[in-house]
Amino acid sequence: MSGALQDWKSQKKPFAAVVTAPVFWLALFFVAPMAIVWLYSFGQNAGPADIEISGTLDNYKRATEWLYVSIFLKSFAVATLTTLLCLIIGFPVAMAITFAAPKWRPWLLLGIMLPFWTNLLIRTYALMALMGTNGYMNKGLGELWEGASWLRTLVGMQPLDAWTPVQLLYNNFAVVLGLVYVHLPFMVLPLYSALDRLDKSLIEASLDLGAGHFKTFMQIVVPLAAPGIVAGVMITLIPALGAYLTPDLMGGTDSQMIANVIERQFKRANDWPFGAALSFLLIYAMFILIAFQSMRANKVKAA
Amino acid sequence: MTQAKQPIIQIRNVSKRFGKVTAVDNISLDILAGEFFVLLGPSGCGKTTLLRMIAGFEMPTEGQIFIDGQDMSLVPPNKRPVNMVFQSYAVFPHMNVTDNVGYGLRIAGVSKGEIRDRVAEALELVKLGGFEDRMPDQMSGGQRQRVALARSLVMRPKVLLLDEPLSALDAKLRAQMQFELADLQDKVGITFVTVTHDQDEALSMASRVAVINKGEVAQLAPPADLYEYPANRFVADFVGSVNIFEGKLTLDEPDKAAVDCPGLGKIYLNHGVTGPHGADVWVALRPEKIYLHVPGEGKAVRAAAQDAPDGHNLARGTIKGMSYLGDITLYEIQLEGGQMIRVSRPNLSRHDQEDFTWDDKVSMHWRADSPVVLLS
Amino acid sequence: MPSPMFQRCALTLVSAACLLLSAQAQAKPFKWSSASDIPTLDIHSQNNALGNGVHAAIYDSLVYYNSKTFKVEPRLATSWKEVSPTQYRFTLRADVKFSDGSALTADDVVFSLERARAKTSNFHVYTQGFSRIAKVDARTVDIILSGPNPVLLNQLTELRIMSKAWAEKNKSVDPKDIKTKEEYFAHRNANGTGPFMLKSWEQDVRLTLVRNPNWWGKLEGNVTEIVYSPIKAEATRIAALLSGEVDLVLEYNGDIAQAMVEDSDIGFVIPKEGSQLNSDNLCIPKGAPHPKNAHAFINYLLDAEAGKKITETILYPTPNDAAKALMPDAYKNNPVIFPPADVLAKCEYAKFNSELQPKYEEAFTRVRAA
Structure with a gap:
């Protein structure tokens, strides 16, 4: 680290040459638009197409009303649940890939990354086609049900009632399932990279010292995979918190998340200042999350 | 020690195959209680696989392993009365020294007070007193190895398994640790089973050595026997440095034997070899057991080779290479027949290395008990 | 900008x-969809067009619009007359039964109209100008107005009648307060005299109504069951329509x-x-x-x-x-x-x-x- 620092301090010109383009890019396409939206959040509509930046805090005042705070909290709860499920599902997957035979590993990783080759919208619609009341899941369940009914008649029992499709879509369950589906690779990949770096002999050493598989997992694997877990949680939680498409397409009437509310401010309500304020509250919340994480990382480094 | 020792580990017809590769091929051997047993062999010979089967990390494809009389076939690693020191030490990086060493005791549910005492005792044993709160990344390789040792010893296993324990240490430290390990084993009285590819390590520490080649035991013997009486060309060549010549057995009686080596000359031994007459055999001759002379000293040479009939155990050649190693000088000599032979000579005085130089014509002789006749 | x-x-x-509308003639469940679900089954809690439509299938009002002529016609009231410009007298239909089997009485009508005037009701717009509701006898009810009211009958089309005994038994005397989240019997359950009965309602998922066999009227058409599922996105609604997942979309x-x-x-x-x-x-x-x-x-x-x-x-x-x-x-x-x-x-x-x-x-x- 100090070597690298030394390098750019002593060789300012080449460093400047390398860094100018990205800095310019960031300034032009990230900092500037964000700054404009930030300014909007202190403004008010002065006509259908004009925003007067008056320095008012009304937008923030309105954004912190219980109605919106409750939606923030709900979004956070949905994102947290999604992240938790991703962690619970992703950890065994990452472990399985880590311990798979080396010739299988690239294929398994490819399998994890394959969904990225398809547009999110298409994946979501595919999932909806699976989960609809006339979808494949319900059809499959229906077949099983009919099969069970037929088996009952075989042993002389009354057949079951006709199969009623299960409502899988358009509710909060569907939203969480959709979000887990979309975000699982983001969890698996950092977990895999953390577990892959883990010296397998540490696991054997723990077994050798009398610990069972569960204790070994809790005392050795989890603590040593902690950086991967934290990274996975962050890159799952943050996009899930801002999820917009999945609750919109797969959710029910009560499944709105904060991103949906923000979208409506910019589009249907034509209230950009208020939408900007909501957006920035969301960004601040994410900053706080990231700050917590880096504080934790610093603490670990210092220890 | 005269007392009859019980085998603590019995390996019975154990084989291990990974797909088509046979790592361990029908090995049977006993390891006695209190022994410092070394599994020696080149990398890939199956010695580590055998050790891991004892620890329980691999299951034998065939055969059984008994520890203290108990069949281990269905016993998982965490239930076996053995502990292992890993080649990478496998010290838990997120725990300090005390927590690392106390890990197994905590898992076993030993009381806090007892853990404290036993950890302190174990750290004292491996000379790590005062390092209790260190994290592994603040320690040297040698110190981490001591932590791994203490962590295993604190469990008071019946057998301590060590996988290449010294391979990651620098030469000086390795030499020191060889002594310390032997000393430690003596102190705790636990059976040590060590895997190594380094013959020096094996010879200096072991009470017995099993040389493993291609999944089979090439020879099982105490270190000195291994060196002085190798059972075959593999062992002769693997343990120490050696010159090997092909020949035919021309004489084989209980108290003498002779081999005719086209490359080296006539070899005479003052003991029998019990091989079939006229058989193709190999003669192994260690470089340090060959005496080097200036060619004019014919008388002295003959006198020195008195224990053999005339014309036996003698050779002539030209020095083609020399390496001065401080304690000895190593010569590469081209024999009259064209083959090369290695000879080492102790530098008994400061100027001994000046006695011979490149392209010098030299004579060699050896004693009748020096050559070893190998049948395979 | x-x-x-x-x-x-x-x-x-x-x-x-x-x-x-599905053109198929055979009797089968009628499935339809639009963007959102009904807010409640409580007939006086929220004045919502979709909800009112569903309520009207389960509950009857005294009078309602004819589905073809759009003129007010008798429902639970068979006839009415103006006693004075501020007093109207309604005669109730005989032998009307709620879906739980109990008979409709004047008490139920008085109770329901008063319930629409309760503090937590959102139907005050339809009870404007009501001064008092009085039972005359078991089959006659008077509505006394604070002044002449030419739209009284139109108002009554949106005031549906529930059973007093049922409401009292199930602690649903007042309309569900929409500001509170607490569970409320009349919010989740229904007991009306209308052509359909509630089979099940899972909010935001599915509402199923079945034909009321004891309805006093004669139902036109062959619909035996109505299934309503809210679907939000319009492209999805069309796709659902084509796949047969729903029968009706907006x-x-x-x-x-x-x-x-x-x-x-x-x-x-x-x-x-x-x-x-x-x-x-x-x-x-x-x-x-x-x-x-x-x-x-x-x-x-x-x-x-x-x-x-x-x-x-x-x-x-x-x-x-x-x-x-x-x-x-x-x-x-x-x-x-x-x-x-x-x-x-x-x-x-x-x-x-x-x-x-x-x-x-x-x-x-x-x-x-x-």
Whole structure:
């Protein structure tokens, strides 16, 4: 680290040459638009197409009303649940890939990354086609049900009632399932990279010292995979918190998340200042999350 | 020690195959209680696989392993009365020294007070007193190895398994640790089973050595026997440095034997070899057991080779290479027949290395008990 | 800047909210869908058009609109007369039973109309001008007004009658307070005298009604079961319609005309009351860098042949007469695409109100967050 620092301090010109383009890019396409939206959040509509930046805090005042705070909290709860499920599902997957035979590993990783080759919208619609009341899941369940009914008649029992499709879509369950589906690779990949770096002999050493598989997992694997877990949680939680498409397409009437509310401010309500304020509250919340994480990382480094 | 020792580990017809590769091929051997047993062999010979089967990390494809009389076939690693020191030490990086060493005791549910005492005792044993709160990344390789040792010893296993324990240490430290390990084993009285590819390590520490080649035991013997009486060309060549010549057995009686080596000359031994007459055999001759002379000293040479009939155990050649190693000088000599032979000579005085130089014509002789006749 | 200033409108496409009905004659569940679910089953808790429609299937009012003539006709009240300009007397239908089997009495009517006037009711708009409701005998009820009221009967169409005994037994005497989240029996359950009975309701998922075998009236049609599932996204609703997942959606006519090409078993209806008009516009923003290109593009779109091709695909009513002239009669005479003038006359454009729109969205957010 100090070597690298030394390098750019002593060789300012080449460093400047390398860094100018990205800095310019960031300034032009990230900092500037964000700054404009930030300014909007202190403004008010002065006509259908004009925003007067008056320095008012009304937008923030309105954004912190219980109605919106409750939606923030709900979004956070949905994102947290999604992240938790991703962690619970992703950890065994990452472990399985880590311990798979080396010739299988690239294929398994490819399998994890394959969904990225398809547009999110298409994946979501595919999932909806699976989960609809006339979808494949319900059809499959229906077949099983009919099969069970037929088996009952075989042993002389009354057949079951006709199969009623299960409502899988358009509710909060569907939203969480959709979000887990979309975000699982983001969890698996950092977990895999953390577990892959883990010296397998540490696991054997723990077994050798009398610990069972569960204790070994809790005392050795989890603590040593902690950086991967934290990274996975962050890159799952943050996009899930801002999820917009999945609750919109797969959710029910009560499944709105904060991103949906923000979208409506910019589009249907034509209230950009208020939408900007909501957006920035969301960004601040994410900053706080990231700050917590880096504080934790610093603490670990210092220890 | 005269007392009859019980085998603590019995390996019975154990084989291990990974797909088509046979790592361990029908090995049977006993390891006695209190022994410092070394599994020696080149990398890939199956010695580590055998050790891991004892620890329980691999299951034998065939055969059984008994520890203290108990069949281990269905016993998982965490239930076996053995502990292992890993080649990478496998010290838990997120725990300090005390927590690392106390890990197994905590898992076993030993009381806090007892853990404290036993950890302190174990750290004292491996000379790590005062390092209790260190994290592994603040320690040297040698110190981490001591932590791994203490962590295993604190469990008071019946057998301590060590996988290449010294391979990651620098030469000086390795030499020191060889002594310390032997000393430690003596102190705790636990059976040590060590895997190594380094013959020096094996010879200096072991009470017995099993040389493993291609999944089979090439020879099982105490270190000195291994060196002085190798059972075959593999062992002769693997343990120490050696010159090997092909020949035919021309004489084989209980108290003498002779081999005719086209490359080296006539070899005479003052003991029998019990091989079939006229058989193709190999003669192994260690470089340090060959005496080097200036060619004019014919008388002295003959006198020195008195224990053999005339014309036996003698050779002539030209020095083609020399390496001065401080304690000895190593010569590469081209024999009259064209083959090369290695000879080492102790530098008994400061100027001994000046006695011979490149392209010098030299004579060699050896004693009748020096050559070893190998049948395979 | 949001919404560019409109300079010019080039294309106008008429579309209207529509209803689709399955044309199949055999009795089967009737499944339909729109964007949101009913807010409650409590008939006095929330005045919501969708909810009222569903309530009307389960609960009867004293009088209701005839489904063909749209005139007020007797329901639970068989006749009524004006005792004085501020006193009306209603005679109740005999032998009416609630779906739980109990008989309808004047007490139930008095109770229900009073319930609509309760503090937590949202039906005060329909009880405006009511002074008092009085039971005369077991089959007669008087409504005493604070002044003459020419729309009393229209008001009564939205005031449905529930059983007093049932409400008292189930602690649902007052309408459910929409501001509280607590569970409420009349919010989740129903016991009416109407043509349908509640089979099940899973909020935001599915509402199932079945025919009430004991209904006093005679039900036209063959619908034995009504299943309603709210689906939010419109593309999804159309897809659900085509896949048979739902039987009824609320959509624009062109989209339905397209769907009808794929599935002839779909119909399109504009409500008698009229509906909303919408048109797509091509606009050139103020200061656009290449107005000539924009004009060229608009001219291209207005070209008869190009317009014909577009129209063939989107099946919306084209405003381009030249293009329309090139279209086949099947298009020109399609009542789905070109609704009759008298129907269109009842439809109107929605207007964007920059003051109200954020408030509307906030209300919408509030509803969805509830």
